[in-house]
Every structure is written in structure tokens, then in C-alpha cells.
Amino acid sequence: xxxxxxxxxxxxxxxxxxxxxxxxxxxxxxxxxxxxxxxxxxxxxxxxxxxxxxxxxxxxxxxxxxxxxxxxxxxxxxxxxxxxxxxxxxxxxxxxxxxxxxxxxxxxxxxxxxxxxxxxxxxxxxxxxxxxxxxxxxxxxxxxxxxxxxxxxxxxxxxxxxxxxxxxxx
Amino acid sequence: xxxxxxxxxxxxxxxxxxxxxxxxxxxxxxxxxxxxxxxxxxxxxxxxxxxxxxxxxxxxxxxxxxxxxxxxxxxxxxxxxxxxxxxxxxxxxxxxxxxxxxxxxxxxxxxxxxxxxxxxxxxxxxxxxxxxxxxxxxxxxxxxxxxxxxxxxxxxxxxxxxxxxxxxxx
Numbered sequence: 001x002x003x004x005x006x007x008x009x010x011x012x013x014x015x016x017x018x019x020x021x022x023x024x025x026x027x028x029x030x031x032x033x034x035x036x037x038x039x040x041x042x043x044x045x046x047x048x049x050x051x052x053x054x055x056x057x058x059x060x061x062x063x064x065x066x067x068x069x070x071x072x073x074x075x076x077x078x079x080x081x082x083x084x085x086x087x088x089x090x091x092x093x094x095x096x097x098x099x100x101x102x103x104x105x106x107x108x109x110x111x112x113x114x115x116x117x118x119x120x121x122x123x124x125x126x127x128x129x130x131x132x133x134x135x136x137x138x139x140x141x142x143x144x145x146x147x148x149x150x151x152x153x154x155x156x157x158x159x160x161x162x163x164x165x166x167x168x169x170x
Numbered sequence: 171x172x173x174x175x176x177x178x179x180x181x182x183x184x185x186x187x188x189x190x191x192x193x194x195x196x197x198x199x200x201x202x203x204x205x206x207x208x209x210x211x212x213x214x215x216x217x218x219x220x221x222x223x224x225x226x227x228x229x230x231x232x233x234x235x236x237x238x239x240x241x242x243x244x245x246x247x248x249x250x251x252x253x254x255x256x257x258x259x260x261x262x263x264x265x266x267x268x269x270x271x272x273x274x275x276x277x278x279x280x281x282x283x284x285x286x287x288x289x290x291x292x293x294x295x296x297x298x299x300x301x302x303x304x305x306x307x308x309x310x311x312x313x314x315x316x317x318x319x320x321x322x323x324x325x326x327x328x329x330x331x332x333x334x335x336x337x338x339x340x
Contacts, residue, residue, distance in 0.1 A: 011220075011221065012220060014218055014220070014221055015218065015219055015220070015225060016216060016217050016218055016219070016225040016227065016228060017225060017227050019218075022216055022218070023216070024214070024216035025216060044194070046186060046192055046193070046194035046195060047186050048184055048185065048186055048189075048192070049185055049186070049262060049321075050181075050182060050184070050185070050260075050262065050317060050321045050322075050323070051181065051184055051323055052321070052323070053321055055185060055186040055187060055231075056231075056234050056262070056263045056266065057186065057187050057227070057228075057230055057231025057232075057234045057235065058186060058227075058231070060227060060230040060231065060234065060266060060268075061225075061226075061227025061228070061230065061231065062227075064226050064227045064230065065227065090220075092219060092220065092226070092270075093226045093270055094269070094270055095267070095268070095269045095270065096226065096230060096266070096267070096268045096269075096270075097265070097266070097267045097268075098230075098265070098266045098267075099264070099265045099266075100262075100263055100264055100265065100266075102320075103318075103320055103321050147220060148273075150272075150273055151219075151220045151222070151223055151273050152220075153220070153221055153222070
């Protein structure tokens with residue numbers, strides 16, 4: 001089964017968190033599951049904050065990559081097209097908010113769930129939860145935006161995106 | 171020169187971001203500079219979001235560890251005592267907010283600056299900026315709290331903390 005990140009163009013598939021082409025990264029993969037998405041990851045023993053509990057920065061990273069992946073998926077959905085069609089969507093984070101509701105135990109697999117809160121033009125807001133052993137320990141809200149021109153490698157696909165311009169794809 | 175994290179007790183010095191005893195971690199070090207603090211780090215080439223730009227999760231981690239370190243330093247200051255006195259302070263993050271103002275270029279050393287916004291009981295709020303090449307690219311606000319009992323290893327120092335209880339240190 002292909003993950004959302006498997007549809008990222010090569011130029012956009014090098015993210016340290018979720019880039020399938022980043023050999024030194026985590027290569028997290030996010031999957032659509034009905035109206036939400038899921039990313040699963042079991043932290044390494046050294047990914048700690050205080051012994052026994054998962055590092056908050058790692059949790060923020062998981063929230064971040066799950067959100068940008070979920071946003072891309074949501075953008076295709078909003079245009080009623082498949083993720084293997086062009087031009088591709090790729091989102092980056094404008095603002096990240098993470099609430100650590102309780103300590104996240106280090107050991108169990110984490111389930112990170114993304115939920116689309118709103119889509120408005122190039123901006124998609126995603127709500128994220130992280131659960132360990134069935135209990136939600138972290139809640140996040142992420143404002144994502146389509147990759148701005150200033151971050152696009154010369155070879156990367158460019159707007160106009162279909163459905164967001166009068167000069168939609170041919 | 172000793173960093174704030176050099177004063178963390180061993181039980182609390184294993185953080186993946188800033189623990190001096192975490193051999194697989196970043197071992198970030200935060201230094202007081204007048205009324206603020208500084209953490210400096212040059213990301214690795216693979217710490218990217220999109221090629222050429224620093225990964226947002228890594229930036230969130232830098233904000234997070236700088237904030238908890240700054241909070242510990244602020245707590246000692248509020249009690250008019252040195253960081254090598256007992257009992258030690260150690261903060262964790264309750265809520266993290268990170269605004270990515272502009273893309274952070276990958277290459278230059280990053281300067282992460284922590285500023286104490288407020289201290290109230292066990293809660294310390296820290297404002298953080300990340301700069302690259304003299305330009306602020308990220309702004310964060312972090313609500314930190316003294317390590318709760320639920321996260322304390324059995325061997326770790328415990329409250330009551332001086333100045334926060336009627337049974338202050340002798």
C-alpha cells in the first residue's frame with residue numbers, strides 16, 4: 001500500500017522526517033484511513049525526554065510530518081483527483097502548536113492521526129493526535145501551506161494548481 | 171564555560187535534544203547571555219525539509235530544548251541562587267507553539283535565543299527565536315513546567331523546592 005509521501009515528487013521527497021529519499025531521515029509514512037490519516041512509529045530507546053518518556057521534539061516532528069502529508073492528501077481530495085495525477089501537492093508548515101497532555105511512554109508504537117480541520121485556498125489546517133497504548137498523549141494543530149515559490153527547487157513542479165486558478169491544468 | 175544543561179542531574183540529562191549523557195542525541199547546549207540565553211547549532215546536510223531549507227521538526231526541537239533550559243535557568247535566578255545548588259531545577263514542555271516566519275536556509279549556524287516571558291509557580295513561559303545569518307526565521311512560545319512527579323525516576327531529586335513551599339530547603 002502506497003503512503004501519501006510516496007506520491008511526493010523527488011524534489012520534495014527529501015524531508016528529514018518523512019522523505020522516502022532521505023537516507024538519514026525517519027522516512028515516516030502516512031496512510032489515508034477513511035476521513036483521517038495514520039502514521040505509525042516506534043521510537044528508539046534513545047528518543048527520550050526524561051528516561052521512560054518520549055522526547056517532545058520528536059513528537060512535534062511526528063505531528064508536523066503527519067500534518068503536511070494529510071494536507072497534501074486533503075488537497076487532492078478537494079479537487080476530486082487521485083494522488084498520482086499532476087500537478088502534485090506538497091505542503092509545508094507555517095505554524096505548529098503541540099500540547100503535551102500527559103507524558104508519552106517510551107516503548108510502545110505510537111499512532112499519529114491526522115484530521116482535516118479546514119481547507120482554504122493554499123492553506124490547510126490539520127488537527128493531529130498522538131496515542132500510545134490507546135491513550136491520546138499529545139494534541140496538535142498545524143497550519144500548512146502549499147510550498148511557496150521561495151522554497152521550490154528549479155526543477156520542481158509549479159502552480160497554477162488545478163481548481164485554484166483560471167488557467168487550470170490541460 | 172558550563173551550559174545550563176551541564177547542571178541537570180544525571181537522571182535528567184538523557185534528553186535526545188539536549189542531554190549531555192545521550193550518546194545518540196544532539197547534545198545541544200544553552201548558555202545564559204545577560205537576560206537571555208543562546209543555543210547554537212549547525213544542522214547536518216540531511217536535516218532538510220525541502221532541499222536548501224532546514225527541517226521544521228528539527229527547528230521545533232531546538233526551540234523546545236532551548237525553552238526548557240532557559241526555564242531552569244530562570245527558576246534559579248528567581249530564587250537568587252546558583253545553578254550548582256540544590257535542589258536542581260528541570261523543566262519539561264506542556265505546550266509548544268512555533269511560527270515559521272520564513273524558510274530557514276540550510277547551511278549557516280543557527281542562533282536560538284531564549285527569553286523569559288513569565289514565571290508563575292511551577293510554570294515558566296519562554297519566548298524563543300531562531301536566526302540564520304542574522305535574520306529571524308522562526309518564533310516560538312513554550313509553556314514549560316517543573317518535571318511532574320509522574321516523570322521523575324525513583325532516584326531523582328524531589329520537591330519541595332526552595333521558595334515554593336513553606337518547607338523550604340534547610
